[in-house]
């Protein structure tokens with residue numbers, strides 16, 4: 018024992034006292050901790066895509082998906098997310114419904130369900146942020162676990178079931194941040210046990226009048242029994258008329274917020290036709306369509322062990338389905354109804370395809386959960402490159418380009434955009450496996 022002690026405290030030709038050693042150890046620990054905090058701090062702050070791919074996102078995947086979601090919302094709430102510091106390029110600017118968007122890439126509903134993180138997410142570089150879905154009364158949603166990562170598929174399945182803090186809590190938060198500005202839409206849902214769905218949406222319009230840049234009537238989440246039925250037949254007509262009437266009464270022009278209808282990607286051809294007819298019949302009053310929500314379909318090619326979980330599938334496997342639905346709705350509405358394209362946007366090329374298919378704006382959620390905040394800047398940069406390479410001066414010029422003769426769908430820049438996104442995903446897989 019004595020010998021061991023002698024060896025331990027012997028340094029060259031001098032003995033180091035226990036006290037001195039303690040102090041040295043302490044300062045070493047401080048230095049290492051300080052260095053680690055500085056390293057992570059600078060990496061997080063700098064919005065560095067590689068840093069997120071190799072360090073942050075693998076660590077996030079240690080947490081269960083719902084805890085990771087909650088942690089991300091809290092990080093955004095307390096300003097611990099990286100800011101996109103570069104100003105948006107002029108080619109990305111667009112205006113719609115009298116609103117000016119710095120860029121057309123928005124945060125889809127479901128991330129900031131309770132209106133806690135909008136300012137943080139606007140800082141990340143989104144051109145607009147959608148809060149919700151919010152239900153009139155607070156409700157807990159479905160039992161946990163209710164969110165699943167499909168890592169092998171770049172996808173998520175969720176069956177949250179409208180867990181919501183309710184209108185009052187979210188109204189209070191949006192009121193508190195009103196001066197901060199930015200475009201913040203409110204996505205409205207209905208309570209699970211509500212007997213009058215239309216009344217729930219009307220209550221939402223009344224509660225958020227003066228606070229929402231736009232409203233979304235969400236009748237397409239697959240996790241509330243009977244909700245998707247509201248997309249069909251007379252129910253849809255009655256619902257839209259009630260909501261539009263409430264909006265007109267609660268929000269005087271100018272600055273009347275548009276009402277958008279969010280639809281599922283799983284509607285049959287006949288149901289899509291019906292939605293298009295309803296929208297066209299109200300084209301002076303309805304702002305547009307959000308296409309699409311998550312899908313209840315499951316592609317045979319899914320590789321994740323969670324693929325058979327009940328709920329809505331989002332992310333990469335939804336990309337083509339939702340882009341095709343955008344193209345379909347654009348065609349069925351003769352390009353007269355604005356469309357927000359959402360589903361599996363992981364790259365500038367994915368966003369560009371949705372724009373060319375007919376989307377005036379795009380949104381994303383799952384790619385943010387998979388890749389982290391730097392994906393927003395990447396998508397914007399790639400989209401700007403693709404628009405410019407194809408000779409468009411603005412996003413609005415490219416909307417629906419695939420439906421017009423004479424424009425080639427891809428060019429060398431598009432191929433480059435695809436290569437970049439594939440590289441990001443390959444790097445992420447390597448990092449996840451290491």
Ligand SMILES: Cc1cc2nc3c(=O)[nH]c(=O)nc-3n(C[C@H](O)[C@H](O)[C@H](O)COP(=O)(O)O)c2cc1C
Pocket residue numbers: 125126127128130149150164173175177179204235238279309310311330331332333335359360361362380381382383384
């Ligand atoms: C975890 C999760 C929760 C969601 N919650 C909502 C919601 O409350 N309301 C809604 O309209 N859409 C919700 N969505 C759907 C998204 O807004 C979006 O339409 C869909 O995920 C497709 O986009 P993505 O592939 O970029 O995620 C949710 C999606 C996910 C992944």
